[in-house]
Amino acid sequence: MRYLLRRLVWMAAALLGVSVLIFLLVRLLPGTIIDILAGTEGQLSREQRLQILHSFGLDRPLPVQYVLWAWNLLHGNLGWSFRTSQPVAPLLVSRLPVTVELAMLSAACVTLLGLPLGIVASVTRSVRLKGFVQVVGLLGLSIPNFWIALALIILASYAFRWGPALIYVPPWQDPWVNAQQMFLPVLSLALGLAAVVLRMTRSSMLEVLGQEYVKVARAKGLAGRTVLMRHALRNALIPIVTVLGLQTGFLLGGVVINEEIFGLPGLGWTLLNGVYQRDYPVVQGAVMLFAATFVMINLLVDLAYTYLDPRIRFQ
Amino acid sequence: MIRAGQGVQALRGRIARPGAGRRTEGPFGLARRSPVAAVGAGVIAIVVLLALAADLITPHGPVAQIASPLLRPGHGFIAGTDELGRDELSRLIFGARVSLYVGVLAVSIALAGGASTGIVAGFYGGSLDNALMRAMDILFSLPAIVLAIAITSILGPSLTNAMIAIGIVYAPTFARIARGPTLAVMNLAYIEAARAIGAPNWTIILRHVLPNVSAPLLVQTTVSLSTAILTEAALSFLGVGTQPPTASWGLMLNAARQYMLIDPWIAILPGVAIALTVLGFNLLGDGLRDLLDPRIPTM
Numbered sequence: 001m002r003y004l005l006r007r008l009v010w011m012a013a014a015l016l017g018v019s020v021l022i023f024l025l026v027r028l029l030p031g032t033i034i035d036i037l038a039g040t041e042g043q044l045s046r047e048q049r050l051q052i053l054h055s056f057g058l059d060r061p062l063p064v065q066y067v068l069w070a071w072n073l074l075h076g077n078l079g080w081s082f083r084t085s086q087p088v089a090p091l092l093v094s095r096l097p098v099t100v101e102l103a104m105l106s107a108a109c110v111t112l113l114g115l116p117l118g119i120v121a122s123v124t125r126s127v128r129l130k131g132f133v134q135v136v137g138l139l140g141l142s143i144p145n146f147w148i149a150l151a152l153i154i155l156a157s158y159a160f161r162w163g164p165a166l167i168y169v170p171p172w173q174d175p176w177v178n179a180q181q182m183f184l185p186v187l188s189l190a191l192g193l194a195a196v197v198l199r200m201t202r203s204s205m206l207e208v209l210g211q212e213y214v215k216v217a218r219a220k221g222l223a224g225r226t227v228l229m230r231h232a233l234r235n236a237l238i239p240i241v242t243v244l245g246l247q248t249g250f251l252l253g254g255v256v257i258n259e260e261i262f263g264l265p266g267l268g269w270t271l272l273n274g275v276y277q278r279d280y281p282v283v284q285g286a287v288m289l290f291a292a293t294f295v296m297i298n299l300l301v302d303l304a305y306t307y308l309d310p311r312i313r314f315q
Numbered sequence: 316m317i318r319a320g321q322g323v324q325a326l327r328g329r330i331a332r333p334g335a336g337r338r339t340e341g342p343f344g345l346a347r348r349s350p351v352a353a354v355g356a357g358v359i360a361i362v363v364l365l366a367l368a369a370d371l372i373t374p375h376g377p378v379a380q381i382a383s384p385l386l387r388p389g390h391g392f393i394a395g396t397d398e399l400g401r402d403e404l405s406r407l408i409f410g411a412r413v414s415l416y417v418g419v420l421a422v423s424i425a426l427a428g429g430a431s432t433g434i435v436a437g438f439y440g441g442s443l444d445n446a447l448m449r450a451m452d453i454l455f456s457l458p459a460i461v462l463a464i465a466i467t468s469i470l471g472p473s474l475t476n477a478m479i480a481i482g483i484v485y486a487p488t489f490a491r492i493a494r495g496p497t498l499a500v501m502n503l504a505y506i507e508a509a510r511a512i513g514a515p516n517w518t519i520i521l522r523h524v525l526p527n528v529s530a531p532l533l534v535q536t537t538v539s540l541s542t543a544i545l546t547e548a549a550l551s552f553l554g555v556g557t558q559p560p561t562a563s564w565g566l567m568l569n570a571a572r573q574y575m576l577i578d579p580w581i582a583i584l585p586g587v588a589i590a591l592t593v594l595g596f597n598l599l600g601d602g603l604r605d606l607l608d609p610r611i612p613t614m
Contacts, residue, residue, distance in 0.1 A: 021453060
């Protein structure tokens with residue numbers, strides 16, 4: 001419990017750090033925000049410029065600006081989009097479900113593909129399989145997932161003459177159309193990571209299967225399946241969860257790219273559009289939200305350790 | 316496959332011998348002890364040679380428009396032509412140059428910045444250690460691609476800025492990896508002895524700490540080269556990295572998106588180039604890890 005509290009405090013501190021970082025980064029922009037707002041046609045006099053700076057509060061000292069910005073951030077106010085003048089916070093919140101759906105489906109797909117295959121590969125104990133699994137795992141790390149996405153699109157349209165609907169449909173409107181739209185993005189994200197998990201599962205399971213307590217469990221006459229699932233897998237899961245946790249950043253990055261490729265209007269798509277249109281309030285907000293999500297997932301991964309291995313007690 | 320598997324199996328017996336990883340042998344020694352690393356090194360060597368000799372061996376320049384667009388491979392062009400009628404093969408070979416250039420420089424930035432931070436943090440300890448590592452943790456609280464996108468969006472999209480962004484993104488990894496062994500070494504008697512004879516701090520760092528940190532750093536450098544090349548490809552693919560008309564694999568894939576249903580080849584070949592190069596670095600990194608760090612079991 002104390003550990004959890006400490007972690008939460010540290011999480012907040014890290015996010016504070018990220019917010020300072022983003023704030024300073026945006027202030028590093030070449031040219032002022034005014035020039036971006038006014039565009040090329042804007043020829044502003046000195047007085048007009050100062051007036052606009054004042055209306056945005058940009059004439060105050062940097063620390064004051066930061067405190068104001070952070071204060072608004074804490075109150076759920078992320079500022080207004082430069083392009084549409086809409087408030088950023090509700091915009092980002094409305095985009096979040098797409099990202100969450102894509103990320104969760106991919107993570108589930110990675111686990112469902114990688115874990116069982118890894119267990120099967122470990123049980124056969126084949127030496128030939130070892131090299132094969134090693135190379136497959138490395139391929140999963142080496143092939144860019146956006147290229148898998150393109151290849152899958154080509155395959156779908158050439159071989160199956162199939163392409164999903166172009167305008168995103170949320171699952172609560174039409175689950176079937178939504179599932180079709182999610183199929184290729186999820187698959188292209190999951191294949192590579194599943195290969196990594198497959199490799200890790202196999203090596204981790206083999207290590208555990210050589211332990212004395214597995215022999216004891218077998219000697220007691222327990223069914224092979226019970227030994228495998230209850231005694232071996234549970235212990236083998238710890239390094240697997242570590243790898244899954246390490247790949248979270250990879251997964252979220254892949255989500256950003258895939259949203260762009262497949263035109264899914266999620267957080268990553270919004271971030272990239274913000275970048276393309278130089279809409280910095282949107283970029284700031286989206287990056288903050290990604291940081292919060294990422295830090296939270298990492299905390300959950302660490303908590304999963306204590307569940308899997310009660311010996312691990314964080315101080 | 317069979318051979319690779321058996322080789323790694325044999326390797327397990329070898330790395331158990333103390334000091335096996337320290338012997339310096341020629342490339343054939345590496346091939347015998349770790350076929351995995353040797354294959355990786357071979358792939359990288361080929362890519363590096365192609366990149367260096369790009370001016371000599373490519374039939375056309377990387378930006379010369381020499382034929383009708385979107386020709387399939389074979390019509391006088393081994394890899395066909397792209398959407399602007401440029402020779403795809405020449406662009407693929409020049410693309411290797413961009414990938415390696417960005418990869419090597421970005422990892423150098425990460426290695427120099429990260430490793431020195433980690434060593435200094437571990438060496439001096441105390442509040443400096445705390446401050447430096449917490450600063451690194453802040454960079455760790457963003458997914459790599461998102462942080463890189465954020466940085467390039469501020470600096471502006473270009474090859475150099477993508478390089479800087481990737482360097483910043485991967486620096487914390489090096490800091491963590493360098494700090495651990497530094498902390499472990501600091502408790503050893505010979506550091507105390509070096510202090511006792513009045514060696515200045517930088518001598519201790521360079522002569523006694525650095526050699527102990529170099530093995531994990533070498534492995535991480537190899538692995539980071541693979542991720543750096545992937546990240547450059549991703550940034551260029553998203554339009555925030557290398558800009559046209561430079562031949563970059565990620566950029567070529569980006570351009571291919573519009574035409575890939577007409578001519579799939581222009582979407583397939585750059586991806587194969589990326590995957591092969593990255594696989595080379597991953598194989599080498601894997602093999603080196605086995606050789607240099609027998610404590611971690613082969614996966």
